[in-house]
């Protein structure tokens with residue numbers, strides 16, 4: 001198994017610990033202290049940067065920006081009391097639900 005398969009959970013655990021850390025000594029603690037508005041802003045910025053990288057900067061930059069986006073999403077989930085498992089469950093629950101091939105087979 002890929003050794004990074006549990007990285008979402010590991011980063012989430014760090015984000016949880018940082019809720020009680022010193023904001024002057026931790027970037028994640030600083031984000032928690034600034035609140036949901038600041039964290040949401042960072043998620044939006046990183047999403048836009050990922051999209052811009054896709055159309056104008058190439059795959060390596062997309063990988064870097066995607067990592068920034070995922071990281072800030074994990075901080076947002078932690079701030080709101082959401083676990084990575086909940087998000088993965090929501091994703092898994094959609095498997096096969098809107099495939100065009102399945103819809104065509106049903107004549108929809």
Ligand SMILES: N=c1c2ncn([C@@H]3O[C@H](COP(=O)(O)OP(=O)(O)OP(=O)(O)O)[C@@H](O)[C@H]3O)c2ncn1[C@@H]1O[C@H](COP(=O)(O)O)[C@@H](O)[C@H]1O
Nearest residue numbers: 011014015018021025026027028029030042067068071072
């Ligand atoms: N993955 C990251 C990570 N990616 C990016 N960054 C920080 O995200 C910031 C993004 O920089 P920006 O220029 O976008 O933003 P900024 O300079 O903070 O300015 P603002 O726009 O936010 O005001 C930088 O300070 C980076 O250091 C991260 N900081 C932490 N982590 C992970 O979080 C863990 C805990 O970090 P601390 O909370 O700092 O201990 C680390 O061990 C890492 O695993």
